[in-house]
Amino acid sequence: MERDVAIIGVGMVRWGRYPDPKRPDEYPERTMPELAVEAITNALKDAKISWRQIEAMVSGVYLWVNQQAGIHGTLSGTAIANLMGYTGIPIVSVANACATGQSILREAVLAVASGECDIALAVAADKSAFGFFRPQSTDGKSDIDYMRFVMCGETNPAYWAMECRRRMYEAGTTEEDLALVKVVTSKPAPFNPYARYRKTFTMEEVFKSPMVCEPLRLLEICATSDGAAAVIVAEYEKAKKICKKPVYINAVAVGTPTFGDPTVRLTYLSSNIRPGVPTLSESRNAVQKVYKMAGMTPDNIDVIELPDNSSWHYFAYLDCILNLDPGESEKLLRKGETDPITGRIPVCPSGGLGAFGEAVVAQGLAQVCELVWQLRGEAGERQVKKDVKVALAQTYGYAGNNAACIVSKGW
Amino acid sequence: MAGEAPAKKEKKKVPIVEGLFTWPSDKPALIASRCKKCGAVMFPKAAYCPNPDCEKNPENIEIIELSRRGKLWSWTIQYYAPPPPFKMEPFKPYAIGMVDLPEGIRVLGILTTTENLKCDMEVELTVGKLYEDDENEYITWMWKPVEEEK
Numbered sequence: 001m002e003r004d005v006a007i008i009g010v011g012m013v014r015w016g017r018y019p020d021p022k023r024p025d026e027y028p029e030r031t032m033p034e035l036a037v038e039a040i041t042n043a044l045k046d047a048k049i050s051w052r053q054i055e056a057m058v059s060g061v062y063l064w065v066n067q068q069a070g071i072h073g074t075l076s077g078t079a080i081a082n083l084m085g086y087t088g089i090p091i092v093s094v095a096n097a098c099a100t101g102q103s104i105l106r107e108a109v110l111a112v113a114s115g116e117c118d119i120a121l122a123v124a125a126d127k128s129a130f131g132f133f134r135p136q137s138t139d140g141k142s143d144i145d146y147m148r149f150v151m152c153g154e155t156n157p158a159y160w161a162m163e164c165r166r167r168m169y170e171a172g173t174t175e176e177d178l179a180l181v182k183v184v185t186s187k188p189a190p191f192n193p194y195a196r197y198r199k200t201f202t203m204e205e206v207f208k209s210p211m212v213c214e215p216l217r218l219l220e221i222c223a224t225s226d227g228a229a230a231v232i233v234a235e236y237e238k239a240k241k242i243c244k245k246p247v248y249i250n251a252v253a254v255g256t257p258t259f260g261d262p263t264v265r266l267t268y269l270s271s272n273i274r275p276g277v278p279t280l281s282e283s284r285n286a287v288q289k290v291y292k293m294a295g296m297t298p299d300n301i302d303v304i305e306l307p308d309n310s311s312w313h314y315f316a317y318l319d320c321i322l323n324l325d326p327g328e329s330e331k332l333l334r335k336g337e338t339d340p341i342t343g344r345i346p347v348c349p350s351g352g353l354g355a356f357g358e359a360v361v362a363q364g365l366a367q368v369c370e371l372v373w374q375l376r377g378e379a380g381e382r383q384v385k386k387d388v389k390v391a392l393a394q395t396y397g398y399a400g401n402n403a404a405c406i407v408s409k410g411w
Numbered sequence: 412m413a414g415e416a417p418a419k420k421e422k423k424k425v426p427i428v429e430g431l432f433t434w435p436s437d438k439p440a441l442i443a444s445r446c447k448k449c450g451a452v453m454f455p456k457a458a459y460c461p462n463p464d465c466e467k468n469p470e471n472i473e474i475i476e477l478s479r480r481g482k483l484w485s486w487t488i489q490y491y492a493p494p495p496p497f498k499m500e501p502f503k504p505y506a507i508g509m510v511d512l513p514e515g516i517r518v519l520g521i522l523t524t525t526e527n528l529k530c531d532m533e534v535e536l537t538v539g540k541l542y543e544d545d546e547n548e549y550i551t552w553m554w555k556p557v558e559e560e561k
């Protein structure tokens with residue numbers, strides 16, 4: 001990159017459901033732009049700068065426009081600026097499914113790295129707190145996603161479950177392994193003020209939860225949540241003047257699939273298989289790119305936030321991030337090496353998507369917020385025990401979208 | 412009774428989305444497109460080849476019927492009813508699978524049964540009803556396990 005870039009401020013709202021009639025004080029009625037304003041305000045406070053100092057903004061686009069939010073879910077950037085107060089800056093709205101968070105971080109970083117501006121903001125708000133996701137058109141003639149849904153009844157957990165069963169068949173993953181993911185990743189959940197489910201689960205509780213899509217149980221898949229997160233980046237020299245602990249951005253990348261990858265991605269009905277092309281190639285492409293950009297290998301990474309949408313994801317994404325063969329991630333988990341606080345390579349000290357429930361477009365930024373707090377040593381009771389110098393986050397989305405980043409202590 | 416009640420008319424079977432499989436047919440097959448240059452197959456059919464190295468010329472594309480038999484790569488059972496626009500009446504848990512076909516394509520589909528399913532077992536294409544009204548039964552393609560030949 002032309003200029004070095006660092007994170008100077010992060011902010012979130014607590015994940016949940018806005019409104020939650022049972023807890024109106026904690027979860028009042030809030031629109032998506034209102035949730036975004038709260039996250040931006042927290043990030044500005046963290047950076048100790050004002051809204052007028054933001055020179056460019058990138059906003060995540062909400063996918064479920066037909067169900068909620070409508071056009072202001074699509075044109076989210078100016079809808080948020082309308083509440084923050086228009087300042088005339090360039091604003092772009094971006095949709096990359098669940099990978100949106102780090103995709104918009106990349107756009108903000110590029111705006112600063114290129115020299116277009118010195119301070120930029122990435123913000124995403126989401127209201128996804130309802131059940132199975134569904135297609136957004138009512139037209140069977142031109143929407144493959146609609147065809148997939150009405151002809152095959154494939155929900156997101158159904159896709160995850162098919163991948164999971166094949167992994168069990170090929171790599172010997174057990175039902176105990178799947179349950180153990182929830183037990184281990186929920187350990188830090190009670191200590192995260194931004195998590196929706198602040199509870200640690202037992203093996204028994206996981207096994208007693210209902211089967212949703214065999215072999216995945218309810219507590220082995222993530223809920224969907226409302227949430228918002230914001231990350232402010234600045235040119236590195238300027239960042240060092242603004243704050244004591246700028247978090248240096250070593251790399252941020254977006255990955256898309258390789259032709260011939262056999263994965264039948266959500267929203268599609270089929271895949272083209274070419275010999276030698278790996279599965280989940282969008283994810284491998286994003287991770288390989290950030291390692292290359294940062295000049296690093298998995299050995300450099302001290303802590304990981306990965307997309308544990310289900311227990312299958314936890315293993316598949318550990319494989320992907322650490323370059324492991326299927327089956328090795330299960331061994332690491334069983335040995336406690338990936339314990340979120342005490343592990344050799346702590347994974348998901350935030351409590352992961354299991355503790356949050358996915359707020360689709362905001363989730364990637366929430367991961368980055370957690371890594372910033374871990375690097376600064378501000379994570380309280382969920383602070384990982386080892387010395388954290390370098391951290392990696394990855395998010396995975398619908399239809400071939402992936403993004404990853406590597407950040408490190410910049411002081 | 413004789414002559415009183417009109418004979419029950421068999422309902423017409425109508426694909427929920429038209430044009431995805433050959434119908435009406437005793438041996439329905441999925442309709443796909445194939446690139447004459449590199450052999451890449453698309454389902455549903457598309458006007459262009461998805462190979463990044465192939466010329467984007469619709470004249471290189473031919474419409475084919477996919478093999479009716481393949482291997483079940485993996486499967487799951489959906490225990491809860493998906494929201495609209497999916498419709499199955501009455502709802503009961505159903506299995507969904509991904510099937511590898513000889514053309515080098517992996518295809519989704521509901522399975523005809525939730526029992527005795529195994530990875531890599533042979534399955535065959537058929538059709539099945541998801542719901543009906545007074546006149547029609549609404550169908551989709553389904554994968555049916557091939558009984559082992561004795």
